[in-house]
Amino acid sequence: LTIFNGHVTVFDEIQQISTLFNSHGYRRRVIAQTFRLVIEYFGSVSGAAKMNISRKSFSLITAAAMVTGMFPLMATAQGDACPTAQDSYVIGFANLTEDIVFTQLVRDGILAAAEEAGNVEIVLADNRLDGATALANADNFIAQGVDGVIEFQTDEAFGNVIMSRFRREGIPVIAIDIPMPGATFFGADNYNAGRLAGEALAEWVNENWAGEVDAVLVLELPQSGPIPAARMQGQLEGLQDNLENPVAEENIFFLDSKNTQEESFQVVSDTLPTIPDADNIVAITINDGTALGVIAAAEAAGRADQIMVVGQGADPSGQEAMVAENSRYLGATGYFPEDYGSYLVPAMIDLLECRAVPPAIYVEHVFINAENVCEYYAENWPDYCTTE
Amino acid sequence: METTPSAALPGRPAFDAGRWLRGDRLTTLNLFVTFLIICLIFASQAQYFLTLENFVNIGRTLGVVGIVSIGMTMVMISGGVDISVGSTAALSGVVTSILWLQAGIPLGIATLVGLAACMLVGFINGFLIAVVRINPLITTLASFSIVRGLAFVLSNGQTNQLANPAFQFLGRGEIAGIPASLLLMLALFVLVFILMHFTQFGRNLYAIGGSAEASRLAGIAVRRHLLIVYTFSGFLAGLAGIVIASQLASSAPRAAVGLEFTVIAAVVLGGTSLSGGKGSLIGTLVGVFILRVLDNGLVQTRVSSFYQDVVSGAVLLLAVGFDQIRQKLTSSVRNRS
Numbered sequence: 001l002t003i004f005n006g007h008v009t010v011f012d013e014i015q016q017i018s019t020l021f022n023s024h025g026y027r028r029r030v031i032a033q034t035f036r037l038v039i040e041y042f043g044s045v046s047g048a049a050k051m052n053i054s055r056k057s058f059s060l061i062t063a064a065a066m067v068t069g070m071f072p073l074m075a076t077a078q079g080d081a082c083p084t085a086q087d088s089y090v091i092g093f094a095n096l097t098e099d100i101v102f103t104q105l106v107r108d109g110i111l112a113a114a115e116e117a118g119n120v121e122i123v124l125a126d127n128r129l130d131g132a133t134a135l136a137n138a139d140n141f142i143a144q145g146v147d148g149v150i151e152f153q154t155d156e157a158f159g160n161v162i163m164s165r166f167r168r169e170g171i172p173v174i175a176i177d178i179p180m181p182g183a184t185f186f187g188a189d190n191y192n193a194g195r196l197a198g199e200a201l202a203e204w205v206n207e208n209w210a211g212e213v214d215a216v217l218v219l220e221l222p223q224s225g226p227i228p229a230a231r232m233q234g235q236l237e238g239l240q241d242n243l244e245n246p247v248a249e250e251n252i253f254f255l256d257s258k259n260t261q262e263e264s265f266q267v268v269s270d271t272l273p274t275i276p277d278a279d280n281i282v283a284i285t286i287n288d289g290t291a292l293g294v295i296a297a298a299e300a301a302g303r304a305d306q307i308m309v310v311g312q313g314a315d316p317s318g319q320e321a322m323v324a325e326n327s328r329y330l331g332a333t334g335y336f337p338e339d340y341g342s343y344l345v346p347a348m349i350d351l352l353e354c355r356a357v358p359p360a361i362y363v364e365h366v367f368i369n370a371e372n373v374c375e376y377y378a379e380n381w382p383d384y385c386t387t388e
Numbered sequence: 389m390e391t392t393p394s395a396a397l398p399g400r401p402a403f404d405a406g407r408w409l410r411g412d413r414l415t416t417l418n419l420f421v422t423f424l425i426i427c428l429i430f431a432s433q434a435q436y437f438l439t440l441e442n443f444v445n446i447g448r449t450l451g452v453v454g455i456v457s458i459g460m461t462m463v464m465i466s467g468g469v470d471i472s473v474g475s476t477a478a479l480s481g482v483v484t485s486i487l488w489l490q491a492g493i494p495l496g497i498a499t500l501v502g503l504a505a506c507m508l509v510g511f512i513n514g515f516l517i518a519v520v521r522i523n524p525l526i527t528t529l530a531s532f533s534i535v536r537g538l539a540f541v542l543s544n545g546q547t548n549q550l551a552n553p554a555f556q557f558l559g560r561g562e563i564a565g566i567p568a569s570l571l572l573m574l575a576l577f578v579l580v581f582i583l584m585h586f587t588q589f590g591r592n593l594y595a596i597g598g599s600a601e602a603s604r605l606a607g608i609a610v611r612r613h614l615l616i617v618y619t620f621s622g623f624l625a626g627l628a629g630i631v632i633a634s635q636l637a638s639s640a641p642r643a644a645v646g647l648e649f650t651v652i653a654a655v656v657l658g659g660t661s662l663s664g665g666k667g668s669l670i671g672t673l674v675g676v677f678i679l680r681v682l683d684n685g686l687v688q689t690r691v692s693s694f695y696q697d698v699v700s701g702a703v704l705l706l707a708v709g710f711d712q713i714r715q716k717l718t719s720s721v722r723n724r725s
Contacts, residue, residue, distance in 0.1 A: 098545070099540055099545050099641070099642070100545055101546055104545055222693060253690070260642065262632060262643065265449075265635060265636060266449050269445045270449075270683065270687040270688060271687060271688070272445070273436045273439055273441040273442040273688075274434065274435070274436045276436065289640070292638060296560075296635060296636045296638075300560040301445065316546070317638065
């Protein structure tokens, strides 16, 4: 049955389809491929003539193709309403980067949740904060035949391309933090997470400084788009809406933290001399590292007692600052990256087993401070939590 | 600039103060005038720019770039470049914190080991460049990546707190109202200035940067000089990393990201040639001040951070470009006369 001088043979293709059908996670693609094959050959004006084979052989081939194709269709129709449901799954997880604590905790949580599920194998990849790497990882996942993918990548433009690949292969995707077209969204409720921190800061100011704030330092990350912006907007509005005396606009300083502790230290060091008369200064920050940079700058300038800081994340370095004696870090909104897996893996299984999953799943945020840190992270601070 | 390769060969008269104040020193003088103009502009625009508190703050946040730029000036005068300084700075903080917090080694010894690790990085760079003869850019680009990765591996990506008042003194403390890190930087500048202008070693470095082959034929131990320079650059990068950790009271594997570019900008702004053989430590010092004052003034005048990057780049281009034009005009006038 060899056709076209050594090119792909119909027989081979049918065999490939059968093999694919017998392997995990390919049923839907097998059906699609079989139909493509059948339609291709029936659709030709004279398939047999084109292939330079006899009509009898051509009939045999098309019949075989139909039978191979109809079998999975019939099986699906009779017993299994969900084409992607299986006994076990291979799920690809492409992490944002492996270089930061937050994403390491996300990865560990996903692995733990997969182990708990018992029928899930995780294939890991590192997107290295880079869209092109994320795309290459997506191609690798497809080549490895994963059943579903959890994507944690930041590049919106590459998100479109990545999703087109997965859609073509019929692979369901959950996108963490950055929405991707056609993927289920999972992540922080950034505005409300920010608002929690702003409200907590306002409450502290109302209690300790009679609602009076002389200056607000906003350590933002303008180059990273709408998501960190929503976080900062939430913090600022949460603060202003709840302060007894909202701060005048000219006393709000928007500073680019560039997402590093050092830059945060430098821009706050540069700003403090411009507000020599400010005794009550508050800072809202994009994450724990930035918050620690603000506190370090205030300490270096000898003005630590004039500042109070809130942040986002509540990672171990932030928790350590919260529980320190005479801390100027009031607290941070918790994102609980270690719990992401317990949402993500069951949601992916639901998607693969055709159960309803909401289009967006949000993390439940809590403002973590020295008073409640032991409720959530007692294992990190045994000494502190024992005395508390 | 400081010298020409041939004039720098052994036997050349030592530092000539009169010559230093004439002709070629115009670059440094131009830079200083540029610095004053920038200061005047910001003084007219930012109410608190010309205050003691602000100058103390500028001094406190100047040390890191200043210390690393000393080593970079020496490396670039010798005809090389060291891209790995930012990663090396991160390594020193990470090694110090791990040894102190996890291994329980006293902080002073842990700091010395951290510095030694950075000297080792510098030595390996020097060995690969001087002995194996790999291009300095390629060598230090590779070590930039390897050392940063190593910092992540050792710290497991974690930021460690270094809450020790004695340790924090280096980055935050003051002596007679002057930031300790600024004093350290100035002391190093003076020491290296003496080394570069009053010793045979310094003059040899200029010669090597001008022509390594000519220097070798003239009997200079080129390999040994390069090994020393890169090892010293690694040491200074490590010291800067300790200053960063001291200021922030923490060490992070992501520390000093992009430091190499700021340092190279300051050194080039100071008049050091990218092709070696020419350079001025005083120019570098003024370059460091210009870049830092620019950042400070732009923050104080509330210019958007996006424009801050544009302005910093434009000032670098203008200062270097203007000096190039001046030098060409001077040389054409000399040729005509």
